[in-house]
Amino acid sequence: MSYVTIDQVTKGYHQQVVLENISLTLKKGEFATLLGQSGCGKSTLLRSIAGLEDVDSGTIFIDGKDITHVSPRQREVGMVFQSYALFPNMNVFDNIAYGLKMKKAKNIKSRVTKMIELVDLVGKEQSYPHQLSGGQQQRVALARALVMEPKVLLLDEPLSALDAKIRKNLQKELKRIQKELDITTIFVTHDQEEAMTMSDRIFVMNKGKIVQSGSPVEIYTSPVNTFVAKFIGNYNVLSMEVFHQLVHSTELNGKEVAIRPEVLQIVPADEDQMSVQSNWGIKGFVKDVSMTGNVLRYEVETEGAALLVDDLHHKGKMLEQGEQVQIFVPKKECIIL
Ligand SMILES: Nc1ncnc2c1ncn2[C@@H]1O[C@H](COP(=O)(O)OP(=O)(O)O)[C@@H](O)[C@H]1O
Ligand SMILES: [Mg+2]
Known part of the structure; x- marks a missing residue:
């Protein structure tokens, strides 16, 4: 009732x-x-x-x-x-x-x-x-x-x-x-x-x-x-067309893809690739980095879109403005809108 x-x-x-x-x-x-x-x-x-x-x-x-x-x-x-x-x-x-x-x-x-x-x-x-x-x-x-x-x-x-x-x-x-x-x-x-x-x-x-x-x-x-x-949650929202270009794959279908900043992983461009089965990789460079509380927030410019990436753990060193990076997108974290 x-x-x-x-x-x-x-x-x-x-x-x-x-x-x-x-x-x-x-x-x-x-x-x-x-x-x-x-x-x-x-x-x-x-x-x-x-x-x-x-x-x-x-x-x-x-x-x-x-x-x-x-x-x-x-x-x-x-x-x-x-x-x-x-x-x-x-x-x-x-x-x-x-x-x-x-x-x-x-x-x-x-x-x-x-x-x-x-x-x-x-x-x-x-x-x-x-x-x-x-x-x-x-x-x-x-x-x-x-x-x-x-x-x-x-x-x-x-x-x-x-x-x-x-x-x-x-x-x-x-x-x-x-x-x-x-x-x-x-x-x-x-x-x-x-x-x-x-x-x-x-x-x-x-x-x-x-x-x-x-x-x-x-x-x-x-x-x-x-x-x-x-x-809510500052999701990265990309059109499917842009997303396909970025990840060089047409595996997902729909109008748009939403990805939370904290599920993305960011590493220097020359670092070893992670397993490509569960991730897509996107190349880009750090346009901006800021710190709120204990979260490092990167704004990464890629070919086609600016992405927000939140590094909650920052075990590695902080990446610098202008640095070439790779972003890994876990496939299971992509929400289709
Ligand atoms: N007394 C009123 N006369 C005319 N327009 C109003 C009046 N009260 C609210 N509005 C309009 O109604 C809309 C919603 O207002 P409101 O409910 O105060 O929004 P919120 O609380 O989400 O900020 C706004 O566009 C506002 O300008
Ligand atoms: Mg109000």
Whole structure:
């Protein structure tokens, strides 16, 4: 049984279609991510689920109930935005308690206290937003949404404004809290790495459509088209014609070939050839080399295409700019699109 169902949702502004026939389902407790470039419709979809936008057609169900035309307050969803949007004149405790007070809820003090513990802000109850770091403010925003015990938590790029280190930290915290509460979550990001580390399931969006859904591993290892291959994992995508020329073989057939940078092996041109049964060899020269983390990334110019090659182990010496090289392409790693 699915807990959230979005069935053929379409929405446009003026003449422009922003969401085109979006359908997806989520299980209770699932952490799902909408991943896509800026402008592809992620926020519009999230806001439609929250009831902040009306959809033109289609249906949205939460926990078996059709909420397509229900007011935002009655949808039982919580939302956190990129901008913290806290009440500047209220302290942490009052910011978190606000929604409960409006509802004249019971046990406000104990519920808020529990949330403050959950998001690790004990001792900051009396602080005002301007006295908190960005990361702390976002914890308050999260607590403020969660204290209402929503059925679904909607997060619109909640970490995008934070520094890399704080961001990594909050990614872990957010996952911990989400698992602890077992709360069904839809997270929006344009950062593929963030989507990979956080999600049970990813929905890749492009131009108002969902182009692929699956676990992070499925999406990473089996992209369905050129867009996903390029957007996720920096695949080299070559037309079949160019590929045939490069490897002097017409063994593969299809429109395009996608190859992940880290499956390619790079060696100096004069080094011994590897087994030609399982590999194709391509000649080229190093156009550029850079280091990120502990990965050496080469940009290699070949006859017909520039290829990205990631050397994760770099047991040998670093190859230099301008150096003649050979690249080995493992046949089984070539994905035909
Ligand atoms: N209120 C609006 N009026 C007109 N166009 C809008 C409005 N909100 C969003 N759009 C347009 O809809 C498209 C998708 O926007 P959005 O959902 O914010 O994308 P994302 O969150 O993926 O960056 C964009 O082209 C944007 O310009
Ligand atoms: Mg957005």
